Amino acid sequence: MIELILKVFALSTVLSIAIKYGAPALSIAPTTLTVLLAVWLPAVIAAAMLVWRWQQRHPQAGSR
Numbered sequence: 362m363i364e365l366i367l368k369v370f371a372l373s374t375v376l377s378i379a380i381k382y383g384a385p386a387l388s389i390a391p392t393t394l395t396v397l398l399a400v401w402l403p404a405v406i407a408a409a410m411l412v413w414r415w416q417q418r419h420p421q422a423g424s425r
Contacts, residue, residue: 389395
């Protein structure tokens with residue numbers, strides 16, 4: 362269990378550093394669409410992954 366926590370911590374640290382130093386190099390226009398994508402896209406991706414995982418564990422549920 363400690364390995365999982367360390368992996369998540371390391372990934373979070375790398376992502377944080379990438380955002381801190383890499384994001385200013387990107388010139389992203391502050392539009393409504395950009396904000397909506399930034400807010401909703403991670404949730405949509407996570408939901409899609411959970412649905413896919415659920416379908417993998419319950420293959421007979423989709424054939425009704």
